[in-house]
Amino acid sequence: MELPPEMAQTRMVVNDEYSLLARRVRALLEQSGATFVSSENATAFLEIPTNSAVTEVLTVGDNARVREFRITHTVKFRVTDTDGHDIIPLQTMRQAREISFDEQKILASSREQEYLKQDLAETLARMLVTRLGSPN
Secondary structure, eight states, rough: OOOOOOGEEEEEEOTTTTHHHHHHHHHHHHHHTTTOOOTGGGGGEEEEEEEEEEEEEEOOOOSOOEEEEEEEEEEEEEEETTTTTTEEEEEEEEEEEEEEGGGGGGHHHHHHHHHHHHHHHHHHHHHHHHHHHHHO
């Protein structure tokens, strides 16, 4: 994939640089030829001001326990040059997965929830890098 030439020397600005999304974006961009540098040496800034996963209840059973819920992961990002001008304007990406909760298998359900959060972060990281390679 071909990134914008300005991204050859990139500085990533994100609240949690050790989040799964940030680590995957970094790895994927490095595979595409980007080098991550300090702010002083950067020719582009990848800003990720929003990286959040939210769990919401969809249905509640007769016994007042959650039966289904949805995990929604939202990412906002943009790429600017050293003068702060947009190379890629602010964009929002969102992915969601629904899960049924079986109270008989509570451990499996909690593991499945973590797996889904990881899968959403992985998917959004790939989508973000793909979008960076085709900004039009």
